[in-house]
Amino acid sequence: MHPAKSVIFFTTGSGAGYGMLAWLAMLGILGYQPADSAYGLVAFGTAYALVVGGLLSSTFHLGHPERAWRALSQWRSSWLSREGIVAIATFGPTGLYALAWVFFNENSTISGPMGSLGVVMSLATVYCTSMIYGSLKTIPAWHTVWTQISYLVFALMTGAVLLWFLNVLFALPEAVTVARLSLFLLALGLVVKIMYWRSIDNAPATSTAESATGLGKLGKIRLVEAPHSEDNYLLKEMGFKIARKHAGRLRKIALALGFVVPFILIVLALYGLPQFQLIVATLAVVSGITGIVTERWLFFAEAKHVVTLYYGESRI
Amino acid sequence: MTSLPRKSPRKKLGLVIDLDICVACQACAVNCKEWNTSGHSAPLTDMNPYGKGQDGVWYNRIHSFEAVNEETGDSQTINFPKSCLHCEEAPCVTVCPTGASYKREEDGIVLVNGDICIGCKLCSWACPYGAREYDETEGVMKKCTLCVDKIYNQTLSPSSRVPACVSTCPVGARHFGDLGDPHSEITRLVEARGGFALMPEQGTEPVNRYLPPRPKQHQKPKDQTPRMLEHKGDSTDGAGLLARWVDKVLSV
Numbered sequence: 346m347h348p349a350k351s352v353i354f355f356t357t358g359s360g361a362g363y364g365m366l367a368w369l370a371m372l373g374i375l376g377y378q379p380a381d382s383a384y385g386l387v388a389f390g391t392a393y394a395l396v397v398g399g400l401l402s403s404t405f406h407l408g409h410p411e412r413a414w415r416a417l418s419q420w421r422s423s424w425l426s427r428e429g430i431v432a433i434a435t436f437g438p439t440g441l442y443a444l445a446w447v448f449f450n451e452n453s454t455i456s457g458p459m460g461s462l463g464v465v466m467s468l469a470t471v472y473c474t475s476m477i478y479g480s481l482k483t484i485p486a487w488h489t490v491w492t493q494i495s496y497l498v499f500a501l502m503t504g505a506v507l508l509w510f511l512n513v514l515f516a517l518p519e520a521v522t523v524a525r526l527s528l529f530l531l532a533l534g535l536v537v538k539i540m541y542w543r544s545i546d547n548a549p550a551t552s553t554a555e556s557a558t559g560l561g562k563l564g565k566i567r568l569v570e571a572p573h574s575e576d577n578y579l580l581k582e583m584g585f586k587i588a589r590k591h592a593g594r595l596r597k598i599a600l601a602l603g604f605v606v607p608f609i610l611i612v613l614a615l616y617g618l619p620q621f622q623l624i625v626a627t628l629a630v631v632s633g634i635t636g637i638v639t640e641r642w643l644f645f646a647e648a649k650h651v652v653t654l655y656y657g658e659s660r661i
Numbered sequence: 662m663t664s665l666p667r668k669s670p671r672k673k674l675g676l677v678i679d680l681d682i683c684v685a686c687q688a689c690a691v692n693c694k695e696w697n698t699s700g701h702s703a704p705l706t707d708m709n710p711y712g713k714g715q716d717g718v719w720y721n722r723i724h725s726f727e728a729v730n731e732e733t734g735d736s737q738t739i740n741f742p743k744s745c746l747h748c749e750e751a752p753c754v755t756v757c758p759t760g761a762s763y764k765r766e767e768d769g770i771v772l773v774n775g776d777i778c779i780g781c782k783l784c785s786w787a788c789p790y791g792a793r794e795y796d797e798t799e800g801v802m803k804k805c806t807l808c809v810d811k812i813y814n815q816t817l818s819p820s821s822r823v824p825a826c827v828s829t830c831p832v833g834a835r836h837f838g839d840l841g842d843p844h845s846e847i848t849r850l851v852e853a854r855g856g857f858a859l860m861p862e863q864g865t866e867p868v869n870r871y872l873p874p875r876p877k878q879h880q881k882p883k884d885q886t887p888r889m890l891e892h893k894g895d896s897t898d899g900a901g902l903l904a905r906w907v908d909k910v911l912s913v
Binding site for chain 2 (some may be wrong): 346379380406407408409411412413415416417418419423424425426429445477480481482483484516551552554557558559560562563564565567568570571572574575576577578579582583621647650651652655656
């Protein structure tokens with residue numbers, strides 16, 4: 346599948362933003378984050394910037410961005426529509442929770458129920474995002490439960506690492522808690538990503554050139570002549586091939602930068618170099634973002650679509 | 662609107678394509694383009710028509726496949742026209758976030774309302790058959806309309822009220838009709854010839870059917886060798902009187 350920049354930024358950015366919102370409310374309610382105005386403003390500001398930036402970015406690849414509001418109408422059948430609705434609705438509870446935090450320095454008692462609802466809806470939004478891809482039977486690499494698990498774990502993971510960075514920036518004593526949480530999520534994320542790749546690499550073929558043409562009874566099917574001499578929309582959008590050449594190396598880069606390096610840096614910040622915490626945290630964020638963007642690029646670029654069976658693929 | 666019709670439409674208009682006959686002349690694709698570029702989802706834009714990297718919207722495309730029987734070694738070429746199959750469980754319809762993509766209750770035709778399509782392309786991702794074509798210049802998705810503006814067109818003669826690809830096919834490889842009616846000519850044709858659906862494992866339940874090519878008659882290697890002419894040498898044995906006389910004259 347063609348890895349559109351807007352969609353990569355949408356899924357990684359809004360994922361991290363909703364992850365941050367979920368952790369802010371969850372840790373706030375449990376008393377692991379200070380109900381401080383300045384910190385609250387910066388933390389929620391960052392989370393909303395990512396969420397809004399991601400959602401806006403997702404409209405950039407539309408043919409008619411001005412009609413984007415129409416996408417909210419088909420929640421009965423469309424995961425894209427559901428995602429849009431839940432994403433917007435999540436601003437309600439998380440916004441009220443953020444207001445109470447920033448203006449009334451309250452994040453764990455009266456605003457608790459609102460925050461809890463915000464946690465649930467943030468995660469529901471990420472789940473809907475994952476289902477846009479996970480519901481497509483035509484792309485077996487996405488039509489697996491690991492898609493939903495990955496999106497949820499990576500949103501919580503990137504959100505936690507970003508939150509840790511802000512805790513370090515504000516020199517909060519709670520940084521230690523968020524750091525340990527991030528370590529756990531990075532380790533979990535690494536396992537999930539490896540399991541995802543194992544599952545797609547070992548999956549049996551869903552469809553074949555024989556089932557696509559219905560001619561399997563006659564023998565092995567091979568394309569002898571394509572219907573057009575130049576790439577058409579289908580091949581540009583669904584027949585993306587560049588990644589496969591470097592897939593192995595890119596997978597290692599994604600694992601290293603997205604999971605292993607941030608893990609080591611957080612361990613270093615916790616136990617090795619507490620005086621350089623901010624520099625280490627900045628490096629961890631830069632590495633983590635690069636890694637997760639690479640991971641998401643691969644998620645799109647490596648996924649094969651069954652329509653390519655009509656263009657020379659033999660099994661998908 | 663994007664939910665599929667609650668009751669599966671009783672009338673299921675669709676195409677039946679005879680792979681035994683198709684010669685890949687491309688006439689169906691060309692006539693489809695010609696009719697539809699001024700039809701329901703007009704125009705069928707072309708990008709760079711005279712330059713490098715020509716691209717454009719086509720509803721119908723003809724692939725050619727080779728089937729190799731691994732036991733006998735026989736191979737066979739099959740020309741394979743492909744357009745929208747107007748699925749009963751159309752995934753392109755249910756994923757549409759706007760309601761632009763819909764399946765008609767009255768005849769099962771799957772259409773796109775270009776006025777409300779946002780061009781998110783998700784329907785093209787959901788379709789296993791590559792039936793959807795994105796129009797870069799208009800920013801909306803387009804697809805085969807089964808010539809909805811032709812098949813019901815009262816100003817045309819009744820015999821012309823079939824999709825453009827069907828009326829133009831010079832070899833009669835394309836049939837149009839109601840596949841929901843068990844007594845229709847087209848349904849009986851499908852039954853008689855063992856018509857099949859494409860990628861049934863995708864669960865889309867296409868309406869269109871394909872008729873299989875007749876299997877190639879397997880020939881033993883002995884039969885395959887062409888008749889060899891024996892070298893007659895200089896002898897005129899067995900030749901006619903005139904031939905012998907000419908031979909004598911020319912041999913002087």
